[in-house]
Amino acid sequence: MENLAQTGDENVKPGIKIANLLLLWGWLLSSAYGMDSDKTKHAVAGTLIYGACVGIGSATDTEWLNYKTCLLPVFVAAAGKEAYDAATDGDAEWADAGATVAFPLMIAGVTFLVYEW
Numbered sequence: 104m105e106n107l108a109q110t111g112d113e114n115v116k117p118g119i120k121i122a123n124l125l126l127l128w129g130w131l132l133s134s135a136y137g138m139d140s141d142k143t144k145h146a147v148a149g150t151l152i153y154g155a156c157v158g159i160g161s162a163t164d165t166e167w168l169n170y171k172t173c174l175l176p177v178f179v180a181a182a183g184k185e186a187y188d189a190a191t192d193g194d195a196e197w198a199d200a201g202a203t204v205a206f207p208l209m210i211a212g213v214t215f216l217v218y219e220w
Contacts, residue, residue: 125154125210142202145184149177149203153210170214177207 128150153173160168181203188195 125150125157125206128154128206141199145181145199145202146206149181150206150210152180153177153207170211174204174207174211177204 153176156168156173156176157170159165160173181200184203185195185197185200187193188199
């Protein structure tokens with residue numbers, strides 16, 4: 104009898120698995136808490152940016168586009184959004200930027216612990 108845990112899974116790259124989990128996490132966040140909270144919107148946006156980046160890097164075998172380097176677009180998006188809010192008399196809050204990067208940072212940390220430590 105063959106091991107079911109090994110069938111069909113060996114060809115799926117870890118980055119694709121991570122990206123799918125991140126997209127699922129973003130959907131669950133938006134479903135569970137609704138999109139009413141501004142911080143929830145920031146958390147979902149950061150998670151989706153990170154998941155898309157990791158997924159693209161894994162799908163295209165782009166070695167430099169990985170779970171570590173994909174934090175950069177999330178940080179750029181978070182800082183850029185808050186800079187835009189500040190420049191246009193919006194409600195610029197560092198807590199919004201923190202909400203945007205929180206889940207990607209946690210996921211990158213867990214990924215590091217699982218795959219590299």
